[in-house]
Amino acid sequence: MRTVGALLLIAAAQVPEEAALADARARMVVEQLEARDITDRRVLAAMAAVPRHRFVPEPVRAQAYQDGPLPIGAGQTISQPYIVAFMAQALGLKGTERVLEVGSGSGYAAAVLARLCAQVDGIELEDALCDASRKVLAELRVANVRIRCGDGFHGWPGRAPYDAILLSCAAEEAPAPLLDQLKVGGRLLLPMGRAGRDQVLVRITREKGGLRTEHLQPVRFVPLRRK
Numbered sequence: 001m002r003t004v005g006a007l008l009l010i011a012a013a014q015v016p017e018e019a020a021l022a023d024a025r026a027r028m029v030v031e032q033l034e035a036r037d038i039t040d041r042r043v044l045a046a047m048a049a050v051p052r053h054r055f056v057p058e059p060v061r062a063q064a065y066q067d068g069p070l071p072i073g074a075g076q077t078i079s080q081p082y083i084v085a086f087m088a089q090a091l092g093l094k095g096t097e098r099v100l101e102v103g104s105g106s107g108y109a110a111a112v113l114a115r116l117c118a119q120v121d122g123i124e125l126e127d128a129l130c131d132a133s134r135k136v137l138a139e140l141r142v143a144n145v146r147i148r149c150g151d152g153f154h155g156w157p158g159r160a161p162y163d164a165i166l167l168s169c170a171a172e173e174a175p176a177p178l179l180d181q182l183k184v185g186g187r188l189l190l191p192m193g194r195a196g197r198d199q200v201l202v203r204i205t206r207e208k209g210g211l212r213t214e215h216l217q218p219v220r221f222v223p224l225r226r227k
């Protein structure tokens, strides 16, 4: 009986915390996304649905819906919610696409993208982050994300071509293998620039006649590293 009572107490204590986090998430959508330039209804719905707090370490869980990046271990960070939403919107997904994310880290952006397309393949260099992201994606029953551990510089040739590729770490130029793995009409989004310096989010679209490059906005990402 005692154990049951204690369990009930724990469950009761967790309900208000979950409710507060859900409220914070709803406010995040209004105050950080709609108030800026996120207008894609599907992106807003995905951001409202994915529990970002599950993808960050316990000590920073209460800050999960604040307007900034957070540490996720291994010296890496989960991007600011607004930046995840902006990138998702910039990929222009309709629902049928196959998407590659290089630098899938905590798995949060992959979980958001998974609600906007058919399949997400993620590649992450840090083994600990690979393991943690697989675990939370399984707990949340996200069935259309597959995570591979390793260096994503070369993309995922066996599963290419992709409709969209998101490079979630900064590179001085677009990795050629990723450009090669885009379908015609496909787009690669990447933070371009040096680590710790000004970077710009760039969208490169493979058109029939060649590549079209657009500069979207200044950003700050951890660097792409090679193994």
Ligand code: SAH
Residues within 6 Å of the ligand: 072, 076, 077, 078, 079, 102, 103, 104, 105, 106, 107, 108, 109, 110, 123, 124, 125, 126, 129, 150, 151, 152, 153, 168, 169, 222, 223, 224, 225, 226, 227
């Ligand atoms: N989208 C992630 C953000 C992670 S930060 C999220 O939502 O949590 C960028 C990630 O890129 C880091 O986890 C880092 O380990 C990873 N990374 C850096 N170089 C890489 C490479 N060559 N291949 C794969 N992942 C890489």
